[in-house]
Amino acid sequence: MPHGEYCASRIRGLSVRDIRFPTSLQSDGSDAIHPDPDYSCAYVVLFTDTNFKGHGLAFTIGRGTELVVAAVKSLSHLVVGKKLDDIYDDFAATWRSLTSESQLRWVGPEKGVIHLAVAALVNALWDLWARVQHKPLWKLLVDMEPEELVSTIDFRYIEDVLSREEAITMLEEMKPGKEGREERMIKRGYPAYTTSAGWLGYSQEKIEGLLKENLSRGWRHFKIKVGQDLEDDKRRCKIVRDIIGQDNTMMVDANQKWGVDEAVAWMKELAPYKPLWIEEPTSPDDVLGHATIAKALEPLGIGVASGEMCQNRVMFKQMFQAGALRYCQIDACRTGGVNEVLAIYLMAKKFKVPVCPHAGGVGLCEMVQHLQMWDYISVSGTTKERIIEYVDHLSQHFKTPIKVHNCHYLAPKVPGYSVEMWERSLQAYEYPYGSEWNKMFAEGTFKDPRATPPPWVEHRQDGDITHR
Amino acid sequence: MPHGEYCASRIRGLSVRDIRFPTSLQSDGSDAIHPDPDYSCAYVVLFTDTNFKGHGLAFTIGRGTELVVAAVKSLSHLVVGKKLDDIYDDFAATWRSLTSESQLRWVGPEKGVIHLAVAALVNALWDLWARVQHKPLWKLLVDMEPEELVSTIDFRYIEDVLSREEAITMLEEMKPGKEGREERMIKRGYPAYTTSAGWLGYSQEKIEGLLKENLSRGWRHFKIKVGQDLEDDKRRCKIVRDIIGQDNTMMVDANQKWGVDEAVAWMKELAPYKPLWIEEPTSPDDVLGHATIAKALEPLGIGVASGEMCQNRVMFKQMFQAGALRYCQIDACRTGGVNEVLAIYLMAKKFKVPVCPHAGGVGLCEMVQHLQMWDYISVSGTTKERIIEYVDHLSQHFKTPIKVHNCHYLAPKVPGYSVEMWERSLQAYEYPYGSEWNKMFAEGTFKDPRATPPPWVEHRQDGDITHR
Numbered sequence: 001m002p003h004g005e006y007c008a009s010r011i012r013g014l015s016v017r018d019i020r021f022p023t024s025l026q027s028d029g030s031d032a033i034h035p036d037p038d039y040s041c042a043y044v045v046l047f048t049d050t051n052f053k054g055h056g057l058a059f060t061i062g063r064g065t066e067l068v069v070a071a072v073k074s075l076s077h078l079v080v081g082k083k084l085d086d087i088y089d090d091f092a093a094t095w096r097s098l099t100s101e102s103q104l105r106w107v108g109p110e111k112g113v114i115h116l117a118v119a120a121l122v123n124a125l126w127d128l129w130a131r132v133q134h135k136p137l138w139k140l141l142v143d144m145e146p147e148e149l150v151s152t153i154d155f156r157y158i159e160d161v162l163s164r165e166e167a168i169t170m171l172e173e174m175k176p177g178k179e180g181r182e183e184r185m186i187k188r189g190y191p192a193y194t195t196s197a198g199w200l201g202y203s204q205e206k207i208e209g210l211l212k213e214n215l216s217r218g219w220r221h222f223k224i225k226v227g228q229d230l231e232d233d234k235r236r237c238k239i240v241r242d243i244i245g246q247d248n249t250m251m252v253d254a255n256q257k258w259g260v261d262e263a264v265a266w267m268k269e270l271a272p273y274k275p276l277w278i279e280e281p282t283s284p285d286d287v288l289g290h291a292t293i294a295k296a297l298e299p300l301g302i303g304v305a306s307g308e309m310c311q312n313r314v315m316f317k318q319m320f321q322a323g324a325l326r327y328c329q330i331d332a333c334r335t336g337g338v339n340e341v342l343a344i345y346l347m348a349k350k351f352k353v354p355v356c357p358h359a360g361g362v363g364l365c366e367m368v369q370h371l372q373m374w375d376y377i378s379v380s381g382t383t384k385e386r387i388i389e390y391v392d393h394l395s396q397h398f399k400t401p402i403k404v405h406n407c408h409y410l411a412p413k414v415p416g417y418s419v420e421m422w423e424r425s426l427q428a429y430e431y432p433y434g435s436e437w438n439k440m441f442a443e444g445t446f447k448d449p450r451a452t453p454p455p456w457v458e459h460r461q462d463g464d465i466t467h468r
Numbered sequence: 469m470p471h472g473e474y475c476a477s478r479i480r481g482l483s484v485r486d487i488r489f490p491t492s493l494q495s496d497g498s499d500a501i502h503p504d505p506d507y508s509c510a511y512v513v514l515f516t517d518t519n520f521k522g523h524g525l526a527f528t529i530g531r532g533t534e535l536v537v538a539a540v541k542s543l544s545h546l547v548v549g550k551k552l553d554d555i556y557d558d559f560a561a562t563w564r565s566l567t568s569e570s571q572l573r574w575v576g577p578e579k580g581v582i583h584l585a586v587a588a589l590v591n592a593l594w595d596l597w598a599r600v601q602h603k604p605l606w607k608l609l610v611d612m613e614p615e616e617l618v619s620t621i622d623f624r625y626i627e628d629v630l631s632r633e634e635a636i637t638m639l640e641e642m643k644p645g646k647e648g649r650e651e652r653m654i655k656r657g658y659p660a661y662t663t664s665a666g667w668l669g670y671s672q673e674k675i676e677g678l679l680k681e682n683l684s685r686g687w688r689h690f691k692i693k694v695g696q697d698l699e700d701d702k703r704r705c706k707i708v709r710d711i712i713g714q715d716n717t718m719m720v721d722a723n724q725k726w727g728v729d730e731a732v733a734w735m736k737e738l739a740p741y742k743p744l745w746i747e748e749p750t751s752p753d754d755v756l757g758h759a760t761i762a763k764a765l766e767p768l769g770i771g772v773a774s775g776e777m778c779q780n781r782v783m784f785k786q787m788f789q790a791g792a793l794r795y796c797q798i799d800a801c802r803t804g805g806v807n808e809v810l811a812i813y814l815m816a817k818k819f820k821v822p823v824c825p826h827a828g829g830v831g832l833c834e835m836v837q838h839l840q841m842w843d844y845i846s847v848s849g850t851t852k853e854r855i856i857e858y859v860d861h862l863s864q865h866f867k868t869p870i871k872v873h874n875c876h877y878l879a880p881k882v883p884g885y886s887v888e889m890w891e892r893s894l895q896a897y898e899y900p901y902g903s904e905w906n907k908m909f910a911e912g913t914f915k916d917p918r919a920t921p922p923p924w925v926e927h928r929q930d931g932d933i934t935h936r
Binding site: 013014015016033034035036037038047060061062063064065066067068070071072073074076077079080081100101102103104105106107108109110111112113114115116156157158159160256259260261262282283284285286287288289292309311312314315317318321322454455456457458 | 481482483484501502503504505506515528529530531532533534535536538539540541542544545547548549568569570571572573574575576577578579580581582583584624625626627628724727728729730750751752753754755756757760777779780782783785786789790922923924925926
């Protein structure tokens with residue numbers, strides 16, 4: 001593939017910043033396991049020796065962002081100094097160099113902190129590539145020849161269910177009708193559902209108000225959080241069902257609160273309210289547990305949905321093999337960025353599992369719309385049983401925020417992956433240096449971490465340690 | 469349980485240091501996936517307001533240690549300031565407070581960097597507890613009443629295969645004969661096998677020499693690394709089998725090199741050399757893949773062994789449920805320290821899978837001996853099909869190193885978990901400040917990371933960014 005006029009340029013450097021929004025103040029995003037998230041991200045900018053930059057992020061929820069930032073720094077030597085040609089000519093090899101660095105992989109491999117850092121870096125590489133090509137990411141993906149697209153994927157550990165050749169064939173088979181689907185996508189956009197009304201920390205009044213408002217705006221799918229208290233869940237499910245009626249759809253989300261048996265028992269109690277799916281019923285690591293729950297709930301018409309914490313393609317592979325997922329909720333930055341997400345979409349297609357991406361957070365809506373539109377045009381060819389999560393928080397911080405019209409995501413037109421944030425937002429919310437944080441520290445809304453000595457002592461500086 | 473005379477004391481502070489040994493210079497520890505490990509650890513010391521300290525570590529292999537160190541700092545506020553009584557009176561709750569911190573869990577949960585940091589902290593808490601009780605850790609565990617021991621375990625996500633009550637009953641049932649087993653353990657020690665001869669980077673001469681030397685010293689089990697080149701593996705397996713004969717045991721270890729089908733095909737080629745087990749044939753995340761390999765190799769008499777990278781009890785649970793492991797290789801600091809390892813031993817017992825701990829590295833031999841001796845005395849009651857890995861590197865840096873006599877680990881007598889290192893070793897090998905590192909930097913053996921500017925730019929300090 002021609003890399004455009006700037007093919008000879010190099011990554012000259014990168015910056016990575018710890019950006020946190022104080023969402024815990026309004027209980028935005030609160031659920032049974034995460035009562036107080038401060039929606040955050042490790043925000044990466046790649047600088048080249050031309051005017052092009054690449055922007056990427058990994059979503060986090062406050063504390064711990066500093067670790068992803070540190071991991072990006074630890075990985076940065078694998079990207080900085082590289083020629084763009086060398087990166088994109090064998091993107092699968094580039095990806096593997098990041099996920100399989102011979103020493104760093106020990107603290108993963110391909111999971112948790114280090115994989116979130118890979119996601120931020122890799123997403124920035126894709127943003128850069130799309131910008132160089134003057135295309136929004138979805139269009140870059142759609143226009144790639146099957147062989148080229150598949151060449152970005154590392155098939156290690158998934159070849160037993162999906163070979164490179166099979167993936168290419170899948171994409172070849174979907175070529176007919178692509179243009180028509182692209183036109184339809186540009187015209188209508190991609191259907192969405194809303195989680196804005198469903199956070200656990202919200203009052204009954206707030207929930208009712210938001211539901212009615214959303215109904216009147218045309219929303220037909222509503223997701224609420226469950227898992228903290230069964231009686232309260234019943235009460236809230238009833239409110240939702242009463243307000244939205246029988247013809248609209250309710251989904252529930254337990255955010256990993258339950259053990260396997262508990263999940264089945266609890267959901268039997270909520271079955272009368274007819275949820276379409278139960279999301280994250282148990283540990284994201286428990287493939288067999290998800291399969292057990294799926295089997296038990298199928299007769300009740302409740303599907304199992306999961307994926308936002310599913311750590312990599314190897315776990316998704318098993319989820320598919322075990323029949324554990326009725327809905328696959330890929331995340332744009334939990335697994336290792338676009339390359340790995342493409343592999344998961346292709347496996348989902350093979351196992352006939354519809355993908356309904358996890359979104360919300362910081363920048364997730366902005367990213368997953370590209371992936372899901374590519375899925376419609378090039379992979380699944382349908383929006384049947386597929387829908388993108390929509391949460392309307394924090395999009396004001398993005399230069400090209402999502403546009404949702406008539407409950408559909410409209411196809412992005414601007415080159416890139418849509419995750420570039422305003423410099424004024426970055427300067428306000430960089431933790432703990434940003435102007436907004438300093439204001440909140442001064443007001444006492446949050447404690448300034450720099451105001452007291454840390455709980456650890458720096459051994460080497462002291463000779464004999466100073467105790468506190 | 470009485471916590472001893474110092475029950476009212478508090479954790480006053482902690483230090484955590486990045487300790488790295490330049491083992492890559494001799495190819496010690498080299499395998500098909502990790503060609504150049506520098507055996508390292510994040511080393512934690514807990515300080516109390518009495519004379520007692522707690523020492524713990526998480527083993528790493530060089531780069532990436534800085535991330536585990538950072539994660540220990542991020543978690544330290546959950547430990548520092550706490551009373552020992554409050555920690556140990558409900559150790560399962562303390563453990564959960566570390567693994568489920570409402571924001572930090574997002575960058576895990578319970579896996580990778582953050583879980584390695586939990587392991588280092590939790591291991592230090594157990595070392596401290598054992599010291600306060602004036603007992604080596606194995607003896608502390610052995611002397612605990614079943615109910616008390618089980619109270620340290622967080623059963624979340626494993627209750628579907630093992631309940632608290634079942635765990636207590638298991639331990640109660642093993643009470644008869646405990647004293648005799650303890651006596652035998654003190655007298656004979658625990659059987660070991662050696663990996664010292666088997667690293668991929670070693671020359672044929674070095675392998676042959678080490679094998680002969682080890683045979684003459686009484687060793688009967690030998691493990692070698694495979695997976696890089698089939699013909700070379702055959703050649704090396706033949707050398708080993710020729711030297712050790714048919715009556716001794718050979719194990720092979722692929723360190724995750726293969727896909728599922730490849731693992732089966734490769735091991736069929738090595739079957740004539742009669743390896744007892746194939747260790748880590750594929751991704752540590754692939755439960756179903758391990759099960760497929762196990763089923764295919766069973767008729768050939770080759771068992772599947774894995775565990776050193778198995779991230780937590782939820783993954784081990786599934787490995788057992790799926791019949792994926794013939795041998796369970798627990799690691800002392802990959803999962804969240806002693807509390808979680810106890811849960812894994814109890815599940816292994818239930819599923820009748822023998823535990824053969826992963827050791828070597830830094831301090832792993834020192835730690836796992838305690839766990840395995842507890843298993844013999846209180847859980848399995850047997851050493852049949854069980855054996856501890858033994859690698860004789862780096863033990864000189866520990867104050868109370870393992871003692872191996874007649875190819876058996878001798879029961880530690882000194883209070884604690886045996887992981888305290890000499891201050892002179894810490895000062896020599898702290899990275900990058902230690903005296904040995906400074907010497908190697910000066911000699912040009914390694915590059916001083918401080919000698920060149922880092923690949924990233926600090927955005928906020930510069931206003932406009934300085935490119936390199």
